Amino acid sequence: MPPVGVPLVIEKKKWAVRASEFAKSTFNPIRFIVDSMKMEQHPDKYMISLSIGDPTIFGNLKPHNATIEAVHNALDKMTFNGYAPTVGYFEARSAVAEFYTTPETIISPNDVILSSGCTHALDLCISALASRGQNILMPRPGFCMYRTLARGHGIHSKFYNLKPEASWEIDLAHLESLIDGNTVAIIVNNPNNPCGSVYSKEHLLGILQIASRYCLPIIADEIYDFFIFKGEEFHPMASLSKNVPILTCGGIAKRFLVPGWRMGWVLIHDRNNVLNVEVRGALNALTQRIMGSNTLVQGALPDMLRNTPKSFFAETIATVQTNAEIAFEKLQQCPGLFPVKPQGTMYMMIGIEMASFPEFATEFQFVERLVSEQSVSCLPGKCFEYPDYFRITLTIPKEQLLVAMNRIIEFCYDHYIEERNVASNIVLIKEEQVHTLDQTIPHGFHT
Template identity: 55%
Template sequence: MSPSGVRRQWEVVPSDIAQKTHNPLRNVVENLRLEPNPEKSMIALSIGDPTVFGNLKPPVEVIEAMQESLLSIRYNGYAPSTGHQEAREAVARYSSSAAVTVHSQDVVLCSGCSCALDLAITVLANPGQNILVPRPGFPLYRTLAESLGIHVKSYNLRPERGWEVDTMHLEQQIDASTAALVVSNPSNPCGSVYSRQHLRDILQVARAKFVPVIADEIYEHMVFPGQTFHPLASVSDDVPILACSGITKRFLVPGWRMGWITIHDRHGIFETAGVRAGLQRLSQRILGSNTLVQGALASIFTRTPEKFFQDTIMTLQCHANIAYDMLKGAKGLTPLMPKGAMYMMVGINMAEFPDFASELNFVEQMVTEESVFCLPSKCFDYTNYMRLVLTVPEEQLREACHRITAFCKRYHRPEDADSHKGNTDVVETCTSNCSAALRESRDLIVPKDASISP
């Protein structure tokens, strides 16, 4: 700009927020050389959208609830920025239990759980402060925070203990600038489900350091038989919590973009600090979530049969068993049996694959030769693992595991007997009867939209 303050040429630049925004997952994937074998159909075990393969569908009751909302002509206009009262009441009832009570004034409806996480991070942290996120962990936490100038620090999860939080490392990561702790349970990418006692241990660190918690619970209740989902708020007596969830995963409707924040503030800490009012103001930036879905929420929650949830869980557990049983025999791999969600982490003993410099090269070459794509753990700020999605139809999953096993056999170079093992297998095989009849699905490689990131 000239000294007079008048522009004499175009000087348009992207904003600081735009320049700081990046998705680590997308950055990793787009820099991979993904050239599938033309002689083999592509099997993408990378896509975190349970609907894309066509074998998992929402129940008819959910579809009918949306049709009724649309035909009622009651939900075509704007809603209050935090959501219609009846929709917030429905979420409050859905989120309440014997251990925790949620009121409608504790609910902020958002455009998907990702939007809920965005608001939760934005309301608690300022530029220059930091938030703590799990490693390995969902990359969107970093994307949202760093775009706002908020630093991200990672605390370690322990694969040998079912991906529990290393609470000692967590405590060491907290400093005077830490604004919030993000806890993911059940976990993407690990498929872990935390016990009540472990959640207490995490909360004890937060309590001792006076750090509020953002609970990412989008996979709530998606736990395998024998496991129990404990909402973090049901365990806390005094730590203030913003719990983020939605209907995306459990009800198999990610494109409907309906999520929420539930505020848990038993001692008025958020109230005194103005966090509630801050969420109200931030919600006015997005002007509310999808009103048609809001109109259907009460019916979605009350009409969805329990059998639908049970069938979905049994399918996911069945697929986890298949992948675990098939890959535990693959040379150089250590699958870790998940306890819930839709994912399995598989350790790669890179010392036994000397042809590859990292797990990035490993999965890249596996696409080239076998047309099977798993997300490398670099996407989740981790090394020497890959993440498998368990929502693919059974036939494709079995074929993918056969190809992965063949690929490992081809490149495996055993270490000496006295050398270390790369990963520790800490779970036992589960068995179940699985249906052989699954619907046909189209072959997919990673699309250019954001569907791989959830």
């Protein structure tokens, strides 16, 4: 203390407000990569976006009237404006349970937790099962949000490989080799984003055998459940499990074409009570962090799930499958590109023979130049931990898809290093086709 009568001098503090470690460790690769891309389009070509995983963006795919009416009815009742239980209204959970119950998989309302979209459902599962320093196995290529959600909590991501030569099946030997004493769960995405794969019953049983051998629960990301093409069959993972606990994450975003309504769920499948009170309690506790999901949509869920006809889903899938077949046929003939034919969802992954495009060091540069020269945007494989590939979305109107495919083909012929004379002749034909198709869509139309 200073002597009596001498004023106390307090050192002036400086502002030092810091971001939290949680915030600094939260990182979305797609946003970072897309934001860092040079997106200056060709001045004479309207932009065609094949990069966005939103089926509503083009306006050609719309929700069914029954879905819209369900929300109108819920709003008119004026009983869904307050807080709901954080796990969701019982009536809404009952409707989800009824929607997913089959003779093989019986679900009760107590097995359903409603969430703010499927990503929130994934966050609940990852947060409930893993602690800092532990790890979760996840697919490569795969949905980047798995890593984003884990990283913020200090949970490590270990990536198992998918095999493009086998329609993106999981490399089971590689998956098993990654398991160690700190592994607490396996994420399985089926049907798959970004690959469009739909796994066979036999392949899913192979995954379950590994999970059973190491006593690991599975987080099943099935947001594209039943969004499969004609001739394929979807098997919910929980319907095949005898003893492995499954946390199935889903929602209304893709199937009902309303991603902005933010309604998802976790379905708890635990036939042998392995997850017991502790994990169920953890999931319930975590819902309290945001006080539950959208109550208006919860109020609409029973009518939405019961009254939307199956024909609506079939028509949506048929539209996307037609686009997938067109894109695959076109790009399969394109020099230097190797599309992998999807079996469902809204996406296709296309491999690039980078040695045939020496101007580009990475697929990132390839995609950037595609924008500047042809005004077609795609997502580089880097977004999915998978270089030398890019992803396209298949929900675009058919006319725009045809224009985009021709532009991609023209771009590849412009930069492909082999057969230059032949290439230039084909480019002239393609330019004529593109010009004709371009007339069907007004210039200046952006998506």
